[in-house]
Amino acid sequence: APAAVVETDPQAIALGYKANTAKVDKAKFPKHAADQHCGNCQLFQGAATAATAPCAIFGGKLVANKGWCSAWVKKA
Ligand code: SF4
Structure with a gap:
């Protein structure tokens, strides 16, 4: 399985990702x-x-359903 995005990853910090x-x-x-x-x-x-x-933004790493980052786009 892909790795999970960790809030302390540099990209997660840059995008404000929180689980x-x-x-x-x-x-x-x-x-x-x-x-x-x-x-x-x-x-x-x-x-x-x-x-x-x-x-997709995190290269296929897993993010939490309840998470969020500043690249959020409403699902069509
Ligand atoms: Fe990915 Fe969207 Fe979650 Fe950001 S808000 S981590 S772009 S699924």
């Missing part, structure tokens, strides 16, 4: 909204109900 969307730094990412999370992001490569799935 829990509620923990996102609101001051740094003012456009973040509470209803945004990996599970409803266009780049989450799994079922909307999957606990984790690969993310």
